[in-house]
Amino acid sequence: MTKHLKIIDYAITSLLRRRYKSFAILAAYSLTVTTLASVLFLTHALRTETDYIMQGVPDLIVQRTIAGRHELIPVDYAEKIGAIPGVSGIRPRYWGYYYDGLTEANYTLLGSGGEPAPLQMLTGRLPVNPGESAVGAGVAALRGSAVSGELILVNSRNIGVLFQVTGLFRSESNLLTNDLVVLTDRDIVDFFGFPPGEATDFAVSIPQSSEIQTIAAKIKQLYPDTRPITKRELTRTYDMVFGWRSGMMLTVFCAAIIAFCIMAWDKATGLSADEKLEIGILKAIGWDTADVLALKFWEGLIISLTAFLSGMILAYVHVFFFNGFVLAAVIKGWSVLFPTFRLTPAFNLFYVLIMGFFTVVPYVASTVIPTWRAAITDPDSVMRG
Amino acid sequence: MRPSSILFIGLSLWLSVQFFMHVQARRQLSDQINAEQQMCLVVSRLGLSDICVTTDARYLRNLTLSDPVAPYLDHPGAIEHFPGGSFWVPVH
Numbered sequence: 001m002t003k004h005l006k007i008i009d010y011a012i013t014s015l016l017r018r019r020y021k022s023f024a025i026l027a028a029y030s031l032t033v034t035t036l037a038s039v040l041f042l043t044h045a046l047r048t049e050t051d052y053i054m055q056g057v058p059d060l061i062v063q064r065t066i067a068g069r070h071e072l073i074p075v076d077y078a079e080k081i082g083a084i085p086g087v088s089g090i091r092p093r094y095w096g097y098y099y100d101g102l103t104e105a106n107y108t109l110l111g112s113g114g115e116p117a118p119l120q121m122l123t124g125r126l127p128v129n130p131g132e133s134a135v136g137a138g139v140a141a142l143r144g145s146a147v148s149g150e151l152i153l154v155n156s157r158n159i160g161v162l163f164q165v166t167g168l169f170r171s172e173s174n175l176l177t178n179d180l181v182v183l184t185d186r187d188i189v190d191f192f193g194f195p196p197g198e199a200t201d202f203a204v205s206i207p208q209s210s211e212i213q214t215i216a217a218k219i220k221q222l223y224p225d226t227r228p229i230t231k232r233e234l235t236r237t238y239d240m241v242f243g244w245r246s247g248m249m250l251t252v253f254c255a256a257i258i259a260f261c262i263m264a265w266d267k268a269t270g271l272s273a274d275e276k277l278e279i280g281i282l283k284a285i286g287w288d289t290a291d292v293l294a295l296k297f298w299e300g301l302i303i304s305l306t307a308f309l310s311g312m313i314l315a316y317v318h319v320f321f322f323n324g325f326v327l328a329a330v331i332k333g334w335s336v337l338f339p340t341f342r343l344t345p346a347f348n349l350f351y352v353l354i355m356g357f358f359t360v361v362p363y364v365a366s367t368v369i370p371t372w373r374a375a376i377t378d379p380d381s382v383m384r385g
Numbered sequence: 386m387r388p389s390s391i392l393f394i395g396l397s398l399w400l401s402v403q404f405f406m407h408v409q410a411r412r413q414l415s416d417q418i419n420a421e422q423q424m425c426l427v428v429s430r431l432g433l434s435d436i437c438v439t440t441d442a443r444y445l446r447n448l449t450l451s452d453p454v455a456p457y458l459d460h461p462g463a464i465e466h467f468p469g470g471s472f473w474v475p476v477h
Contacts, residue, residue: 005389012388050436052421056428063450070450093432097443106440108447110431117430120423136437172420173427178437179446201450203432234434234449241448302392309399316406333469334441344417345410 004298007291011298014278025263026307032260033311033359034318039252040351041319042327045343047242049175054235058203059212061093061229062219070227072198077223081204084218086211092199094188098153098181103142105336109153109192111185121177123147124167127184134167138178138337151181156193163187174339204228252327260359264366271370279371283379292375293368300367304360312352320345439469 015022062081064073075092082090094111112134116126124147126134133151135143145151151163169177183191204219206212209231216228271279282292318324323340332338427433435447444451 005387008389008392009387012392016388046436046438049421053424053428053436056425057434058432061434061450091432097446106443106446108437108440110433113432114430119427119430121420121427138437169427173424175436175438176424176427176433179440180431180437182431229434229450237449238436305396306399309396309403313399313402313406320410331439331469333439333445335439335469337437337440339437344413345406346414 004294007294008298008302011295011302014295015299015302018274022303026303026310028259028263029304029307029359029363030311030314032256032263033308033355034314035252035256036355036359037312037315037352038318038324038327040348040355041315041345042324042343043242044348044351045319045346047238048346049344050238050242051235053176054231054238057231057234059206059209059231060204060216060219061234062202062204063227063229064201064223064225065227066225072194073201073226075197075199077226078202080222081202081219084215084222086206086208086215087204088207089205090202092185093201093203094185094194095200096188096192100142100153103336105139105142106179107139107181107337108179109181109183109188111188112182113185121170121173122167123170124165126167126182127163127187128166130184130187131162131164132166132184133163133187134169134180134182135165136169136177136180137171137174138339139181140165140168142337153181153191155191161191171340172342174342178339179337260362264362267363267366267370271374275371276374279374280379283375289372289375293372296367296371297364300364301360303367304363308356308360316345319343441469445469 062073062077064071064077073092078090078092081087091113093113096109098107098109099105100107112126112128116128119126122134124134135145135151139151140146143151145165145168147165147168149165151165152160153163155161163181163183167182169180188194204215206215212230212232216230219226219228279292282295283289287295318326320343323342328338434449437446439445
């Protein structure tokens, strides 16, 4: 124990002697870990949040497709679908996309459907009468709308329509409602100029989850031009988007791993003349091979552990305190409306350990292996180079 | 003080910060449960199917309702050109 403490003391002074090089390695290493950990924290937090929120999505969504494209669905279809045993309710959803030329942003216009129920995430109320609307925090900020304010949108006939804002979604629900403009179903039909008796799609309620797949097959048989999307498919999509094989994870992971490999390769391919001289001197003054290896092991471990812990802390601060501003810019793309991430920190110890294993172990190994090659050769020839 | 003692103090400090972050995460998680329940109510009341993160293309805004793989989505010459598309398209 005392021997190892002394070796650690020597390792630290040795690292400090090469302080510029050590600091450069530490900075590059920390940056790599920060990048990896940021992606991991962000996707894991989004996944955790989405998993929970998605519990409320419709059991089955029925779309109509024509020539491979999503088309409006006749409301008449609801009669036969609603009569399938196991279906407890079906309601047409009226929604669409709206490009706002004024702010150059895309909004999602949605019919409120059904009776207005009080929602804690909404200041005010959902629209009940024609000409009323409830808007997301993003839309409200862009258009300067507030409760009791007004919102003017241009309809499909190029006529400006004025809506009274009766509700404002709280910013805590931004992940869901940031770009939403909720109108009454009737206003949506009129605004987009839907043909009479057609809706965007159906939301079907099926209390027995084991029956969803069978009912989806029956709907497809009944109306071959429809595309039923089950709740499982909805949730699975987000699982895949935030999974490790997703585009986001793979892109950043690959870049970071390549950067790390270049660094480790540089270490593994050889020692500098100074390091060789140091090993030679240590051997000449009586250190045996095991001591030299222990020294390099501790040097590697000190660097990698410090970089790993610093990288993790930096990533945590980046994602959960600064709302992942670097990654958010990447995800945002060209979106004008983008929610500010207020993600709940989700800490997955398994991922942290895996990342620790994949970064610390290769680095320590790439430090020790070339040292072992130098340490087993004669000190005189090592010192002569 | 020995260099190794300084190192151990530094690493312990770093580990304490990590532990504090973990504790804070747990605390925030319990605070967040009520908000998430309310969000779940919004989803079921309005019949929402997607989260609103990227809004630059409709197939990114409503990921679950779009075709899983749709090259030439809008016309035969259309290739993916939205930056968000490369990050949001799921791998099957």
